[in-house]
Amino acid sequence: MKADTFFRAASTKQSTKTTMLLSTLLVSTLTLSTPSLADDVEKLLSNAYPAEAAISFIKHASVIQPSADDEGSEKFMVLDFKIDREVLVERQLQASIHSICNTVLTDYSLIEQLSNNGYDMISVSFDANDQYDCL
Numbered sequence: 001m002k003a004d005t006f007f008r009a010a011s012t013k014q015s016t017k018t019t020m021l022l023s024t025l026l027v028s029t030l031t032l033s034t035p036s037l038a039d040d041v042e043k044l045l046s047n048a049y050p051a052e053a054a055i056s057f058i059k060h061a062s063v064i065q066p067s068a069d070d071e072g073s074e075k076f077m078v079l080d081f082k083i084d085r086e087v088l089v090e091r092q093l094q095a096s097i098h099s100i101c102n103t104v105l106t107d108y109s110l111i112e113q114l115s116n117n118g119y120d121m122i123s124v125s126f127d128a129n130d131q132y133d134c135l
Helices: 013-033 035-048 085-089 093-105 108-116
Strands: 055-066 073-083 121-125 131-134
Touching: 035 055, 035 073, 035 093, 035 108, 055 093, 073 085, 073 093, 085 093, 093 108, 093 121, 093 131
Parallel strands: 073 121
Antiparallel strands: 055 073, 121 131
16 A cells, blocks of 8 residues: 555546545645644654654654445555664664554554544555555
8 A cells, every 4th residue: 555545546647636636635634634633643753753863753644545345435644754774774674663553552542532533544654665554
């Protein structure tokens, strides 16, 4: 599942452009519509993973996409991080993902807020190509 895939687009270019524009607006609206939640996520992760650390929190984004059964939609939060090459070279990617997920999933107040705001999943991303779901 890629971060830039928000909705299934129709086959025409115009429909794809319209869908992407609407997706971007929807993500922006969702991010801005819950400032308290956004502030809590930002504060938790910026403190746990500061800019000068080997793994640092960059930003988060809300994403909505059709569910697998096409009967509804799924809402998830993608947490973007920067990771030093040394961590990747030492094959510590899985441990880093676990640490980030554990930081979020053990903050019960934050999990309750995410649930109350309709989030179904939290994903961790270190680049634009890959996401790792917190289970």
